[in-house]
Structure formats: C-alpha cells, structure tokens
Amino acid sequence: MEIIISNNVNKPIYEQITSQIKAMIMSGELQPGEGIPSMRALARSIHVSVITVQKAYEDLQRDGFIETTVGRGSFVSAQNKEFYQEEQQRIAEEHLQAAAEIGRMNNIPLEKLKEILGLFYEGEV
Numbered sequence: 001m002e003i004i005i006s007n008n009v010n011k012p013i014y015e016q017i018t019s020q021i022k023a024m025i026m027s028g029e030l031q032p033g034e035g036i037p038s039m040r041a042l043a044r045s046i047h048v049s050v051i052t053v054q055k056a057y058e059d060l061q062r063d064g065f066i067e068t069t070v071g072r073g074s075f076v077s078a079q080n081k082e083f084y085q086e087e088q089q090r091i092a093e094e095h096l097q098a099a100a101e102i103g104r105m106n107n108i109p110l111e112k113l114k115e116i117l118g119l120f121y122e123g124e125v
Contacts, residue, residue, distance in 0.1 A: 001030070001037060003046050013048055017056035022084060025076055032078040036066060045062055063087070 005013055009029050024030045036042075039057055043050040057074060060066045064083045068074040095116075103113045119125045 001042075002032055003042065005046055005048065008072050014052050014055040017042075017046075017053060019049075019061045021056070022063075023059055026084060030076045032076050034076045036076065038073060040102070 001021075001024065003017055005016055009016070009078075010017075021030070021036065030036065037045070039050050039053045043053045057066065057068065061068055061074075064077055064079055066074045067077050073076075099113060099117075102108070103110065
C-alpha cells in the first residue's frame with residue numbers, strides 16, 4: 001500500500017492518509033476483508049508519528065471503512081462503499097442547494113444551472 005504525504009497541501013497528514021486509503025477502497029485496490037498495515041508499520045514506511053496514523057485509522061473505523069480487532073489488526077470493512085457514496089452524495093446535495101439558492105436570488109434560469117452542472121459533470125469545464 002503506497003501512501004504519499006505532501007507538505008505542500010493545506011490538509012493535515014492524518015487526513016491525507018485517510019483520504020488515500022478511502023480512495024484505494026473505493027477504487028477496489030483494497031478489497032473487503034483485506035488487511036492493511038499496522039499503525040507502526042505504516043508510520044515507519046511513510047516517516048510519520050504512530051499517533052498520526054492512529055488518528056487516521058480511528059477516522060477510517062468511525063466512518064466504517066475499516067474494522068480493527070485487538071491482536072489481529074485492521075481490515076477493510078465490507079460495508080464501506082455504500083456509506084462513502086451516501087456521505088459524498090450528502091456533500092454534493094449541500095453544494096447543489098447553495099447553487100440553487102444563488103440561482104434563485106439572481107434569476108438564473110433552472111435550465112442554465114442544469115446545463116452548467118452537466119458541463120462540470122462531464123468534465124468539459
């Protein structure tokens with residue numbers, strides 16, 4: 001498992017670890033039931049504190065991406081994809097609600113907003 005830490009982003013190291021592991025799970029690179037490195041092993045391999053990795057693993061466990069068993073280690077959870085997709089949909093809905101409010105307040109037609117969303121969704125902007 002390759003985790004890349006950057007000091008050039010405004011994101012704490014534990015969040016960089018968390019988001020990269022979530023991405024590996026969502027892409028299928030890490031499969032349900034598959035073990036992930038121990039906190040010590042990962043901390044050693046990416047040259048960060050064990051406490052930093054512990055925070056990332058706690059967040060992953062809280063969000064349902066991994067399950068940790070004392071004496072056995074941490075493993076990819078089977079129910080993580082649905083949870084993550086629901087979480088991301090909720091975030092998208094918040095952004096869309098803000099866009100709709102801006103559109104209503106500034107008399108931007110709904111069709112224009114749909115067109116703009118379509119362009120962003122297709123990656124044409």
